[in-house]
Amino acid sequence: MSVWEYIVDLFVNVRTDWIEWLQGFNLASSLIILLDSLIGIILMLIFVFPIVIIFIWLERRFIAWMQLRPGPNRCGPFGLLQPIADAIKTLIKELIMPAKGDKLVHWLAPVVLFFSGLMLFAVIPIGKGHLGALADLNIGILYIVAIGSLSVTAIFMAGWSSNNKYALLGAMRAVAQLVSYEVPMVLSIVGVVLIVGSLQMSEIVGQQSYPFILVQPLGCFIYFIGAMAELNRSPMDQIEAESELTTGYFTEYSGMKFATFFLGEYISTLAIATIVTTLFLGGWKGPFLPVWFWFVFKVFAVFLVILWMRATLIRVRIDQIMAFSWKFLLPMALINIFITAAEVLIWDKWMSGWESFPWPFIFVNWAIAVVLILLWSKIFFKLGGGRVEVGEVRPGYSQGYGADLQAPVS
Amino acid sequence: MTELAFWVIAIVLVSSALAVVLLRNVFRAALLLIVCFFGVAALYITLNADFLAAAQVLIYAGAIGILLLFAIMLTRDLHSGNPFHRLHLPALVLSLLLLATIIGVVIGTDWTTISEVPQVVEMPLDEPTTSYIAIALFDQDNGFVLPFEIASVLLLAALIGAVVLVRREGKD
Numbered sequence: 055m056s057v058w059e060y061i062v063d064l065f066v067n068v069r070t071d072w073i074e075w076l077q078g079f080n081l082a083s084s085l086i087i088l089l090d091s092l093i094g095i096i097l098m099l100i101f102v103f104p105i106v107i108i109f110i111w112l113e114r115r116f117i118a119w120m121q122l123r124p125g126p127n128r129c130g131p132f133g134l135l136q137p138i139a140d141a142i143k144t145l146i147k148e149l150i151m152p153a154k155g156d157k158l159v160h161w162l163a164p165v166v167l168f169f170s171g172l173m174l175f176a177v178i179p180i181g182k183g184h185l186g187a188l189a190d191l192n193i194g195i196l197y198i199v200a201i202g203s204l205s206v207t208a209i210f211m212a213g214w215s216s217n218n219k220y221a222l223l224g225a226m227r228a229v230a231q232l233v234s235y236e237v238p239m240v241l242s243i244v245g246v247v248l249i250v251g252s253l254q255m256s257e258i259v260g261q262q263s264y265p266f267i268l269v270q271p272l273g274c275f276i277y278f279i280g281a282m283a284e285l286n287r288s289p290m291d292q293i294e295a296e297s298e299l300t301t302g303y304f305t306e307y308s309g310m311k312f313a314t315f316f317l318g319e320y321i322s323t324l325a326i327a328t329i330v331t332t333l334f335l336g337g338w339k340g341p342f343l344p345v346w347f348w349f350v351f352k353v354f355a356v357f358l359v360i361l362w363m364r365a366t367l368i369r370v371r372i373d374q375i376m377a378f379s380w381k382f383l384l385p386m387a388l389i390n391i392f393i394t395a396a397e398v399l400i401w402d403k404w405m406s407g408w409e410s411f412p413w414p415f416i417f418v419n420w421a422i423a424v425v426l427i428l429l430w431s432k433i434f435f436k437l438g439g440g441r442v443e444v445g446e447v448r449p450g451y452s453q454g455y456g457a458d459l460q461a462p463v464s
Numbered sequence: 465m466t467e468l469a470f471w472v473i474a475i476v477l478v479s480s481a482l483a484v485v486l487l488r489n490v491f492r493a494a495l496l497l498i499v500c501f502f503g504v505a506a507l508y509i510t511l512n513a514d515f516l517a518a519a520q521v522l523i524y525a526g527a528i529g530i531l532l533l534f535a536i537m538l539t540r541d542l543h544s545g546n547p548f549h550r551l552h553l554p555a556l557v558l559s560l561l562l563l564a565t566i567i568g569v570v571i572g573t574d575w576t577t578i579s580e581v582p583q584v585v586e587m588p589l590d591e592p593t594t595s596y597i598a599i600a601l602f603d604q605d606n607g608f609v610l611p612f613e614i615a616s617v618l619l620l621a622a623l624i625g626a627v628v629l630v631r632r633e634g635k636d
Contacts, residue, residue: 199522206530211495
């Protein structure tokens, strides 16, 4: 094997050599599995943390560039050392604990969020075959959906234990929003699973001789927007809206605990970018260059789109954000499942030779996606864009959303 | 290895379950209940039931746990611990009856090994269960397609009913 061949699929080759080396020692098979997962976890962390640090730098510089300002440019060349300076600054800050809060839960919440994001990487394939992912589960996608629902618990723990009304309001919004967006998100994955016929991540990448965004434009669109809401990123960051809730559920967090929350959010963002890459953009597949290069390249492309949306779109109002999930994304996701199911049936019956590049389906699906989005958004805005009207305004009460819940204005 | 995993999981599971019942702080009890759900999922994994484990985490730890936390948050006077209760005697009788039933079932069951249990679908052990569950559930000859559909329609009706109930008619 030449050096180039070794580098092309670095992750898998390092792991294969490690397992072969371990097998020379006549160890018990369970011990080999344990040591193999150990090296897998280390390799994964080597992959995750540098990218997260670059993400933090990129977010500030890229958005600054979009908004025609210099951004952080004092620490090192191009401000590259800024994330490290920020990390040291937050580490040496005082840890403040609300007096009547739940200390244990307050301490535990960032840890839960951090690890629920990190656990997602276990099934993401960054190399060829079964060894490409840390654990190539048969239920890969289902595992991602299940672990992804954990972040709600962490946010809720933070909001509750802070004993602060802004934090609790943020947590309530978090539960409402995250639970709503999880439904269309999960349903949009079903299209991919129907085409592939497996929940296994390596299988999903293996069958993508063309990126699935071509046959699943609607699914990709819905998953991406749902993921933005799951990540509490602008324009869906109602949960931590600074101007209304003073950053919501982590109002009472400072120092290291705040940094852990912050890092956890970036890890989740990276996880979502890798999932979008794996499901819709062909994962590690790509011509000529090493597979890990293609993977990282696509992940960064997805992240830049996320940043682009943050830099250009304004925050959605809380009543609109719920309506957008239930009245816009959910019906579209259901329609997508119906169309994909019908196409899979047609595919199996009459089009056995089309697996490599089914251009009729690509054409039809893109046409359907564009027409549906245009038509549905027109209807959606005609019906008020999901605006919630709360009764009539009584004299002495302030006007607006939730006006009937407020105390009279004196 | 599996045995060691079983004992670790069992200790975590039983202690968290006990804590759920004994803790005065309802919020922490609910969090420990989520830990308990995770323990059950881990037990499923040691039994090679991968699909069931993921479904357990998704539905119980994800959905039902959050629902519980939400219900707790909307409950009043939480800082004084568990809600006040007066019905000590009926509660004692009911829980004793429940305990007796569980003990009766545990003693009465013939704990045979897996291979002797009548199987719905022929399935080798140590294999991914997803497709076999699908066959058992949706098989055209002896599957459960109709009950499955009826259950989903029932849930949908419950959902719509809940929406109708909380929706106010006209003014106030």
